[in-house]
Amino acid sequence: MIRSRRRLSGRLLARASAVVLLSAAAGCATTDATVTVAVPTPSQGETALCRALHQELPETIGDLGRNDPQPRSDLTAGWGDAAIVLRCGVPRPEGMSDPQADAVEADGVNWMLEERDSGPRFTTTYRETYVEVTLDSRFTHDSTPLARLAAPVVKTIPSVL
Numbered sequence: 001m002i003r004s005r006r007r008l009s010g011r012l013l014a015r016a017s018a019v020v021l022l023s024a025a026a027g028c029a030t031t032d033a034t035v036t037v038a039v040p041t042p043s044q045g046e047t048a049l050c051r052a053l054h055q056e057l058p059e060t061i062g063d064l065g066r067n068d069p070q071p072r073s074d075l076t077a078g079w080g081d082a083a084i085v086l087r088c089g090v091p092r093p094e095g096m097s098d099p100q101a102d103a104v105e106a107d108g109v110n111w112m113l114e115e116r117d118s119g120p121r122f123t124t125t126y127r128e129t130y131v132e133v134t135l136d137s138r139f140t141h142d143s144t145p146l147a148r149l150a151a152p153v154v155k156t157i158p159s160v161l
Helices: 008-023 044-056 144-156
Strands: 076-079 084-088 102-106 109-114 121-124 132-134
Touching: 044 076, 044 084, 044 144, 102 144, 109 144
Parallel strands: none
Antiparallel strands: 076 084, 084 132, 102 109, 109 121, 121 132
């Protein structure tokens, strides 16, 4: 279940869906079976939290199996052919300083939404380390990825509220 921490209107949720839809129109989905992502370089304490998260991540999200990107790391995970990519311990996004930043809540986890040409990026807020999730067009109207990742985040990445 996704809801806003700022009481997002239906219009804003529709906007978030439109962002994903526009990303699909731009052809951002990849079919490359070997995906490479930058591995974050968090502090030692954040790395420990990310390793704990890595152990709790689901083997599947929807009908997509786990397919971690290269280079293999406890700080990254993936499902499908990069349909869903997670990076843990990323730097604080600049957009978090913007009081007008778009945000949603999925099963107790707040996520800031960044609109990008290559597809939407969600980053946790109010957690001891930042977890970033990028989605492709398969999830235009599907909150399954954020909902499936919420429980592991809640279990392993403490809230700072």
